Amino acid sequence: WESVKKSLPNSIDIQYVLGGLAPDSDEKMNNEMRYYIQKNWQKIEMTIPGVKFNYDFWKNCQPKRSTYPACRAVIAVREQKPKLEAKMTQLIQKAYYLEAQNPSENNVLIELAGQLDIDIKKFGKNLNAPQTQALLLDDIALVKKLRVNSFPSLVLQTNNKLKLIKIDYNSPELILNQIIT
Structure with a gap:
């Protein structure tokens, strides 16, 4: 994605x-879902050179099927400094996939946000605030309107027309060609 972004014309706004994916829940993830996610990780490792996951997550954490906290964390950063939104997403992904940290835990999200140049007290206050949840629900509504059902996805909007961009992690050129042509 970074190489695609760098190659995009300045006229394209991102x-x-x-x-959202999975609403708030304190319930432990069931074994079937754990197995499904781990199998997806293995599939990704086999198809995208250089991608590795830290499977210690499954031993060291109490996984929950709850992605809303991480989404709200990104929004809480976006509301303070929009330019740091992508960085927060990267920090969450790194913590989850590589450092075996649980991104459904508020303390993990606050620690990650502490690495950014933001007001961390304000972040902590806004993380679970009703207005942050409302903004997440707005994003989820837009995703549904765009008819996106897998994540991540890319959608190009030009003159009120939407085009779903096929993602090929091994070919940034394929992605760019779909956007530019």
């Missing part, structure tokens, strides 16, 4: 939209 808007990150969060899909």
Whole structure:
């Protein structure tokens, strides 16, 4: 994605939209879902050179099927400094996939946000605030309107027309060609 972004013309605006995926829950993830996610990780490792996951997450954490906290964390950063939104997403992904940290835990999200140049007290206050949840629900509504059902996804909007961009992690050129042509 970084190489695609760097190659895009300045006339293209990028808007990150969060899909939500899994609502708030304190319930432990069931074994079937754990197995499904781990199998997806293995599939990704086999198809995208250089991608590795830290499977210690499954031993060291109490996984929950709850992605809304991480989404709200990105929004809480976006509301303070929009330019840091993508960085917060990267920090969450790194913590989850590589450092075996649980991104559904508020303390993990606050620690990650502490690495950014933001007001961390304000972040902590806004993380679970009703207005942050409302903004997440707005993002989710937009995702549904765009008819996006897998994450991540790319959608190009030109003159009120939408085009779903096929993602090929091994070919940034394929992605760019779909956007530019």
